[in-house]
Amino acid sequence: MKFSANLGFLYTDRALPDAIRAAAADGFDAVELHWPYATPAAQVRAALEETGLPVLGLNASRGREGENGLTALPGREAEAMAAVAQAVDYAAAIGAGAVHVLAGVAQGPAAEATYRANLAEACDLAAARGLTVLIEPLNARDAPGYFLSRTGHALAVIEALARPNLRLMFDVYHVQIMEGDLTRRLSALLPVIGHVQIAAVPDRGEPDAGEVDFRHLLAHLAGLGWTAPVGAEYRPRSGRTEDGLGWLQAFRGL
Known part of the structure; x- marks a missing residue:
């Protein structure tokens, strides 16, 4: 199993290019970003090229x-589309594969x-640059009132829009809190999943x-044929990413 370091939560005690270098040094196979826009894309791309790490995706504003x-x-x-355009441009500049478009x-x-119309336009913008659009249900405890909170709703939107570059971001932390039944849900949704993220429940x-x-769940995911890196989007309990990476090697063979 391969893993991606989510640099929105990991290695946040250093500048983004240095966080990329730290993720590579600690054995991650890829990185993913939250909102990297304050860092010039050229600096991020240089760190990615230096380390050889792929960048999976980033969030729109x-x-x-x-x-x-x-x-x-x-x-x-208009603001929504401007946010998507910014994300698409930045993603293309650094070589990212996907953009997560937040619902609000x-x-x-x-x-x-409005959501469906904007997503359709977002998919067109992303497709022109060879990018995937991801949508992610967020749990109602951490994100009260968020428009998209369940995988069934996300699936309905994906099926209705029928865009080949529109995919589900399956975040185990959020899905467990809202719905559970993770093993069967992963199996059922695999055809529309574009990325998987993990963190402990309930403390993230x-x-x-x-x-x-996670030993069971990741082994099941591997058995389904999943070969892409799984995103480590968690908050280190000690505050220092390096202090809690024992799981990384322990889960490698799953």
């Missing part, structure tokens, strides 16, 4: 302070219609504790 995305917000379409806090039919720490048996 959340919007204004306190917001959690724009795609499902009626009346904010919204509810109701107007939000659904390293994936070697908590209520999810």
Whole structure:
């Protein structure tokens, strides 16, 4: 099993290019980003080329302070598309493969219609650069009011839009809190999954504790034929990423 370091949560005590170098030194197979826009793309690309690590993806902007995305917000379409365009341009500049488009806090039919229309346009923008668009259900405890909270809703949107570059980001932490039944859910959703992320439940720490048996789950995922790196998107319990990497080697053979 291969693993990607999510640099939104890991190695946050250093500049992004140095975080990439640290992830490589510690044995990660790839990296993924949250909002890297304050760092010039050329610096990120240079660190990626130096280390040989691929970058899997990054997030589009959340919007204004306190917001959690724009795609499902009626009346904010221009801002939503500007955020997608920024993400697509940055992703292309650093060689990333995917852009996670955040929905935002919204509810109701107007939000659904806005979300689908904006996602369709986002898919067109991303396809022109050879990129995948990811959508991710977030749990209602950590992201109250977030428009997309269940995998069934995400699947309905993906099937309705029928865009080949629109995929599901299956974050085990969020899905366990909202729905559980992880083994069967992974099997059922595998055809539309574009990326998998892991963290312990309930504390979102390293994936070697908590209520999810990651040895079982990752072995099952490998048995389904998954070969891409799994994203380590957790908050180190000690605060230092290096102090909690025992799981990385322990899970390698799964």
